[in-house]
Amino acid sequence: MTxxxxxxxxxxxxxxxxxxxxxxxxxxxxxxDEGPDLVCVHPMWPELHGHRAIFAAWRRMFAAGPHxxxxxxxxxxxxxxxLATHVVHEQLGLRGDDNQQPPVVATNVYRHTAAGxxxxxxxxxxxxxxxxxxxTVLH
Amino acid sequence: MTxxxxxxxxxxxxxxxxxxxxxxxxxxxxxxDEGPDLVCVHPMWPELHGHRAIFAAWRRMFAAGPHxxxxxxxxxxxxxxxLATHVVHEQLGLRGDDNQQPPVVATNVYRHTAAGxxxxxxxxxxxxxxxxxxxTVLH
Numbered sequence: 001m002t003x004x005x006x007x008x009x010x011x012x013x014x015x016x017x018x019x020x021x022x023x024x025x026x027x028x029x030x031x032x033d034e035g036p037d038l039v040c041v042h043p044m045w046p047e048l049h050g051h052r053a054i055f056a057a058w059r060r061m062f063a064a065g066p067h068x069x070x071x072x073x074x075x076x077x078x079x080x081x082x083l084a085t086h087v088v089h090e091q092l093g094l095r096g097d098d099n100q101q102p103p104v105v106a107t108n109v110y111r112h113t114a115a116g117x118x119x120x121x122x123x124x125x126x127x128x129x130x131x132x133x134x135x136t137v138l139h
Numbered sequence: 140m141t142x143x144x145x146x147x148x149x150x151x152x153x154x155x156x157x158x159x160x161x162x163x164x165x166x167x168x169x170x171x172d173e174g175p176d177l178v179c180v181h182p183m184w185p186e187l188h189g190h191r192a193i194f195a196a197w198r199r200m201f202a203a204g205p206h207x208x209x210x211x212x213x214x215x216x217x218x219x220x221x222l223a224t225h226v227v228h229e230q231l232g233l234r235g236d237d238n239q240q241p242p243v244v245a246t247n248v249y250r251h252t253a254a255g256x257x258x259x260x261x262x263x264x265x266x267x268x269x270x271x272x273x274x275t276v277l278h
Contacts, residue, residue: 047226075188
């Protein structure tokens with residue numbers, strides 16, 4: 001990952017959450033694909049379209065420096081050709097604040113490009129803590 | 140669409156919202172792919188994994204018969220090989236109730252199968268009414 005080319009969707013995803021926690025815009029930029037047909041939905045935000053709008057928001061969020069703690073639990077990972085769809089439970093917290101934040105469910109879609117796997121969609125939304133599971137546990 | 144084989148992701152999506160409004164479980168079943176690695180997130184619900192859990196929920200929702208009105212606005216449609224990712228604004232209402240419900244943003248992912256395009260993921264969540272748009276409008 002020295003050159004930020006992610007060889008697997010999981011590597012891109014790990015970098016995404018690392019960038020979120022570290023407020024690292026450059027790493028976040030390495031995670032996302034280029035172009036206008038990208039979508040990012042933060043919990044209870046209007047959706048953001050395209051690299052420019054998405055990064056204007058990340059830069060605003062990251063301007064205050066690292067202030068989040070992030071832990072994730074994978075829910076589903078599937079790959080269909082050059083696309084990968086992951087569903088993740090996110091538990092976000094504020095550094096120095098022990099109050100539990102409400103959990104978030106995120107859909108992350110990655111595309112295999114000439115420069116490795118890149119995120120093309122992030123849709124995060126509040127979710128209850130209870131999970132309804134299929135008999136098949138996927139990982 | 141006589142045999143419910145959807146030739147385009149848009150046709151599958153139209154059938155999805157038609158099934159939702161008509162509380163038509165058979166049509167909804169025709170829209171979704173089979174298998175355990177499917178995900179459905181209704182607004183503020185725990186996510187549902189796999190065909191069985193997803194359809195247990197649809198059947199519960201549809202048991203009361205048709206009671207929703209549904210209108211949608213496409214936000215983004217992209218296709219990468221055999222997968223299509225759509226983002227849609229949903230405006231749901233209750234029949235006979237003029238109160239405006241809060242808008243919903245949905246990510247819908249479709250896969251091209253031997254039996255046409257099928258839904259593999261539906262992630263719907265509450266969203267503010269304001270949209271932040273990229274300069275490029277996609278359709």
